[in-house]
Amino acid sequence: MREICHSDLRGRLMGVRRKQRNGILITFEGVEGSGKTTQLRRLATLLRQDGYRVVETREPGGTVIAERIREVLLSTPGRHPVMEPLTAACEAHLILAARSQHVTHVIEPALQAGSIVLCDRFSDSTFAYQGYGRELDLAALQEMNRLSTNGLEPSLTLLFDVPVATGLMRRRKFAMEQNRLDHETHDFHEKVRKGFLALAARAPRRVKKIDGLPHPETVAVTVAEVVRAFLTKTRTKRLRPVTHTQRLRLHRNR
Numbered sequence: 001m002r003e004i005c006h007s008d009l010r011g012r013l014m015g016v017r018r019k020q021r022n023g024i025l026i027t028f029e030g031v032e033g034s035g036k037t038t039q040l041r042r043l044a045t046l047l048r049q050d051g052y053r054v055v056e057t058r059e060p061g062g063t064v065i066a067e068r069i070r071e072v073l074l075s076t077p078g079r080h081p082v083m084e085p086l087t088a089a090c091e092a093h094l095i096l097a098a099r100s101q102h103v104t105h106v107i108e109p110a111l112q113a114g115s116i117v118l119c120d121r122f123s124d125s126t127f128a129y130q131g132y133g134r135e136l137d138l139a140a141l142q143e144m145n146r147l148s149t150n151g152l153e154p155s156l157t158l159l160f161d162v163p164v165a166t167g168l169m170r171r172r173k174f175a176m177e178q179n180r181l182d183h184e185t186h187d188f189h190e191k192v193r194k195g196f197l198a199l200a201a202r203a204p205r206r207v208k209k210i211d212g213l214p215h216p217e218t219v220a221v222t223v224a225e226v227v228r229a230f231l232t233k234t235r236t237k238r239l240r241p242v243t244h245t246q247r248l249r250l251h252r253n254r
């Protein structure tokens with residue numbers, strides 16, 4: 001109880017006001033090549049068929065400014081020979097700056113409108129990549145992250161776990177999509193994977209670990225089971241279903 005009062009007071013001191021959120025934020029996490037993006041798209045289709053309003057988004061990115069920050073963060077030095085190396089602290093600040101834009105302009109409004117927001121990476125990626133991978137201070141990252149998210153945390157996180165070697169091999173098949181972080185060492189990606197697993201162990205109710213090795217069809221079945229069970233158990237009444245007319249319109253626009 002004292003803990004809650006303390007953080008609430010700190011929130012007010014930082015100018016953070018708690019907002020009424022009707023929707024649900026579900027985040028997709030994992031090392032590169034874990035298959036999370038494919039699964040996010042499939043789940044979005046499924047949930048829309050179930051009648052939910054769904055917003056698909058990603059980090060870093062999701063707004064015009066955040067997408068510009070993404071370009072800076074992920075461009076490989078080879079493409080910009082005069083670009084100086086990005087420091088770990090600069091990388092963290094850029095990611096958190098992009099998150100602030102994304103939370104304020106996309107995620108919060110969607111949650112207030114009663115949507116299910118499916119986000120490809122969120123705070124856990126910062127703790128895994130910048131905390132465990134780059135070895136920046138985790139407590140400092142958590143504090144800074146709170147400022148960017150206004151205290152918003154996912155209701156459910158799906159962590160797609162694959163061995164690093166498998167993930168990187170899958171990524172290399174799509175050489176055009178290689179980004180600056182893909183060129184990090186195997187050891188770096190191992191630290192990131194360990195970070196994700198440690199975060200999952202610390203928050204077992206929120207983070208559901210899913211084996212990312214089987215065929216995507218098989219993984220999708222597991223994802224659907226986990227998410228439907230979660231939605232049945234939680235605040236589905238607060239989610240605003242899409243009306244029949246809206247559904248027809250959405251269908252036509254696709």
Ligand code: ATM
Nearest residue numbers: 032059060095121122125126129181182
């Ligand atoms: P995707 O390839 O999943 O879109 O992610 C882009 C990169 O952003 C990913 N790099 N690799 N390889 C991880 C990185 N990233 C962070 O380092 N910290 C973060 O907080 C986020 C959201 C992404």
